[in-house]
Amino acid sequence: MKKRILIAVCAILLLSVLLGLLQALVVPKYRENPEGALTEEYYAQAGGHDVLFIGDCEVYESIVPAILWEEYGISSYVRGSGQQLVWQSYYLLEDSLRYEKPQAVVFNVLALKYGTPQSEAFNRMTIDGMKWSSSKVNSIRASMTEEESFVDYLFPLLRFHSRITDLSADDFRYIFDAPAVSQSGYLMQTGIAPMTEVQRPPRTLDETLPETAMDYLEKMRVLCEKNGVELILMKAPTNSWAYWWYDGWEEQIVDYAEEKQVSYYNFIPLCDEIGIDWTTDTYDEGVHLNVYGAEKLSKYFGNILVKDHAISDRRSDAELAARWNALLCSYYEQKKEKEGAEE
Amino acid sequence: MLFTSYGFIAFLAVLFLAYYLVLRKWQWGLLLAASYFFYAFAGLDCLIFIFLTTASAYVIARLMDRGHRKEAEFLDQHRAEMEKEERKKYKATQKKKRFRILLLGLVLLFGVLAVLKYTGFALLNLNALLGAFGAEKAFSVPDLLLPMGISFYIFQTTGYLIDVYRAKTVAEKNPARLALFVSFFPQLVQGPISRHSDLAAQLYAPHDFDRRGFTSGIQRILWGYFKKLVIADRILVAMRVLVESAESYRGVYVLLLILLYSAQIYADFTGGMDITIGIAESLGIRLKENFKHPFSSKSTKEYWNRWHITMGSWFTDYVFYPLSVCRPMMKLSTFSRRVLGAKIGKRIPVYLATVVTWFLTGLWHGAGWNFIVWGLLNCLVILVSQELEPLYAKFRKSAPRLTSSWGYGKFMAVRTFLLMGLIRSLDCYRDVGLTFRQWGSMLTVWNVGDFSRGVMTLGLDLADWIILLVGCLVMAVVASITAKTDLRERLYDKPILSWVIFGTLLIAILLFGAYGVGYDASQFIYNQF
Known part of the structure; x- marks a missing residue:
């Protein structure tokens, strides 16, 4: 009897280890779709940030923390991921506030157009990288599409098991750890695909932002208020009909910002002032900014953050400066490397 | 709740734990609660049907059981004063009464199954027939609810009623116990179709881990x-x-x-x-096991003794045998022997019962001509094999070494496997014409x-x-x-x-x-x- 119990215990332990290894092997490493790796990368740098940028692709491809540091001494991080829905941003913010209390949180408002869960793939990219906490649980529950199950998040092996026949060398190479793909949450794009013609936006019948989305925005504001953090709203520049920012949405956000005394910056009409040239500063014909456009926007926005929101210049903090100087080096190295690859 | 869902795995884990933790006398009650909980996921409408099936089966079985008891008591009390013929007559009258009750139960239960499962199919065919005769109006085909596993639990319940009628099992006194027999969740979805005499005692008995x-x-x-x-x-x-x-x-x-x-x-x-x-x-x-290595079968008959065994035995016990020995069939047997001679005449009732049984087997599988044709083709193969049996026997006798060899056995198994597979493909295409064309294409399309x-x-x-x-x-x-x-x-x-x-x-x-x-x-x- 004792022998049987011992064998069972050993077998269960061994099986658990084996399943753990298999799980680590089959979960995507997001080397080809790096936006899926962004959420997890935050934890390696968590703490010591004065500004947190939260939102979807319009943040992680438009704001360069390295430039904010270089130009203004602002210590910042971008917590964004592909099609990051507003409630996911809310729970990521809740999660981040466990690690640090920044002076300001900047939320990009484009994601407010979605009021319901959208895509399983993007859900996984945003949520899988979060450390387990009540924020992650709530984010999963709020985000799941009909086909999804909570158990799949608990044991990602159950979701990604079919990748076993589709593994690449990267899956083995990065089974336990993978190098960062971002620069403090900024995902660099060095390509240039100019926007050659001004596209006309498609008509939408109802230009009202969904109630659920606005509720989460309000929850985000209250959370910031409770934590003594200033909430700032922004809308990144874009010039594509696919990501059009409609007048009705704009009015709603302006009204909200006025009512709640929140600063809101829509950079679309400020493109000329920022110096964005849509023939050189976009990598996908006006949908997103490339690194050249993102640097211009970061310099412009950094100035606002310092002047209008009194974000501190931390370059005198030796320890922080050492950390950021290393990050700055890494940023320019990556830029050089990517530019080389583009050529 | 799908057997393959995470919810079902969790349900099982909780049930196993609770089953061996509760007092042993409560185990069957827990199983009943679990079974109804499981079935509730199919929809509350479905729950009503299984509840009504159980309730009507309970009443019918109790009435028949009371008839059995009354008959026994009456015969005991009047044994001395009754002649043998009188007793026989009394028994026949009582049996007839019980049969009427049974018939009521069967009509009720099969009626529900027939209405829910076959109304659409019947109306579609009726419309096609009327259309062929130039009728312009057609009956609208209702989209009726088909409760999960209804074919299985109705068959299991009617089997129980027939067994009570035949005094092969005793009617359940406790309706909750009967409810568990009808709804026992593991077999509710796809069988096996259990007999009350095999399963009931096990369900209600306490079980140690x-x-x-x-x-x-x-x-x-x-x-x-x-x-x-x-x-x-x-x-x-x-x-x-x-x-x-x-x-x-x-x-x-x-x-x-x-x-x-x-x-x-x-x-x-x-x-x-x-x-x-x-x-x-x-x-x-x-x-009960429902399969016994069916793909090793060397004939269709053997295959059907190994595939979906509990359904096969249900049809044999409750359709084929009663049909073969019923009074009209006996009359037909006498008539056919007289007209066609003993050799052919004796086959007529057996063949008719076989055809009816397979027709119903096909119909049980689904309301569609493909299922009916599937059943009848199985029947045809079995009857032809039976007719050819003397030829096979002669062949076996003339080539004993060959027919007892390993290779010949495998050839027979592969032949049966392919033949059954061919007929089974009627399940897939769901259209008899298309299936036949696809079969033909195996010979014409290279x-x-x-x-x-x-x-x-x-x-x-x-x-x-x-x-x-x-x-x-x-x-x-x-x-x-x-x-x-x-x-x-x-x-x-x-x-x-x-x-x-x-x-x-x-x-x-x-x-x-x-x-x-x-x-x-x-x-x-x-x-x-």
Whole structure:
């Protein structure tokens, strides 16, 4: 009897280890779709940030923390991921506030157009990288599409098991750890695909932002208020009909910002002032900014953050400066490397 | 709640724990609650049907049981004063009364099944018939609810009523106990169709935790999941393409469909049965086996003694035999012997009963002509084989070495496998005309050269095909081992090997199973019947 119990215990332990290894092997490493790796990368740098940028692709491809540091001494991080829905941003913010209390949180408002869960793939990219906490649980529950199950998040092996026949060398190479793909949450794009013609936006019948989305925005504001953090709203520049920012949405956000005394910056009409040239500063014909456009926007926005929101210049903090100087080096190295690859 | 859902696994885990923790006298009550909880997931409407089935069966069985008791009491009291003839007459009168009650029960239960399952089919055919005669108006075809597993539990319940009528079992006094017999959740979805005399006592008896039985049950459940998730549900992807684009996949692809569907339905149905029997075993309850290595059968008759055994025996006991010996059939027998001679005449009632039984078997599987034709083709093969038996016997006698050789045995098994597979393909195409055209294309369309390219267009990549082949090979090896020995019993004494197999099976299911996002959660095929 004792022998049987011992064998069972050993077998269960061994099986658990084996399943753990298999799980680590089959979960995507997001080397080809790096936006899926962004959420997890935050934890390696968590703490010591004065500004947190939260939102979807319009943040992680438009704001360069390295430039904010270089130009203004602002210590910042971008917590964004592909099609990051507003409630996911809310729970990521809740999660981040466990690690640090920044002076300001900047939320990009484009994601407010979605009021319901959208895509399983993007859900996984945003949520899988979060450390387990009540924020992650709530984010999963709020985000799941009909086909999804909570158990799949608990044991990602159950979701990604079919990748076993589709593994690449990267899956083995990065089974336990993978190098960062971002620069403090900024995902660099060095390509240039100019926007050659001004596209006309498609008509939408109802230009009202969904109630659920606005509720989460309000929850985000209250959370910031409770934590003594200033909430700032922004809308990144874009010039594509696919990501059009409609007048009705704009009015709603302006009204909200006025009512709640929140600063809101829509950079679309400020493109000329920022110096964005849509023939050189976009990598996908006006949908997103490339690194050249993102640097211009970061310099412009950094100035606002310092002047209008009194974000501190931390370059005198030796320890922080050492950390950021290393990050700055890494940023320019990556830029050089990517530019080389583009050529 | 699908057997393959996470919810069901959690439900099972909680039930196992609770079952062995509650007082033993409450175990059957817990099973009843669990069964109704499980069935409630199919919809509250479905719950009403199973409840009404149980309630009516309870009343009918109790009435018949009371008749039995009254008859016995009356005969006891009046034994001395009654003549033999009088007793016989009294018994016949009482039997007739009980038969009327039974008939009422059968009409009620089969009536519900007929209305829910066959109204649409009947009206469609009636409309087609009226249309053929130029009628302009047609009956609207209602979309009626078909409660999950209704064919199974109605058959099990009517079997119970007939057994009570025949005094082969005693009517349940406690309606809750009867409710458990009707709704016992593992077998509710796809059988086996149990007999009251086999199952009831086990359901209500208290069960202590038996490590050996529990372990064995869990292993069988895992094996069932392997067959269902790794093999059956993977084949489903290719089957959909082969059926939905039937006109593009003719000739050699029809043969591929026959082979794939044979593997799919075997893995699906026996897998489901492994899960069902495994769950019951873990609860200390032994259910009847429903399969006995059907693909090793050397004839159609043997095949049907090995495939879906409990359904076959239900039709034999409750349809074929009663039909063969009923009064009109006896009259027909006398008449046909007189007109056609003893040799042919004696066959007529048997053949008629066989045809009716197979017609009903086909109809039970589904409301469609494909199922009826499927049943009748099975019947035809069985009757022709029976007629040719003297020829076979002569052949066996003239070539004893050949006919007793290993190779000849395998040839017979492959022949039966392909023949059954061919007939079974009526299930897939669901259209008799299309099925016959597809069969014909095997002789008229020569596309073997295109096969290696075409097979990769069926929605399965190379890795899928390899997993399938290995899975089927493992299934075949295990089947051949279990035909000779009780594998799980032997493994129990080798705990390390047992864990290695258990672990490998679990990992294989988790890694290679066709489940989760990106796969369609599919019901077991027999759920539809």
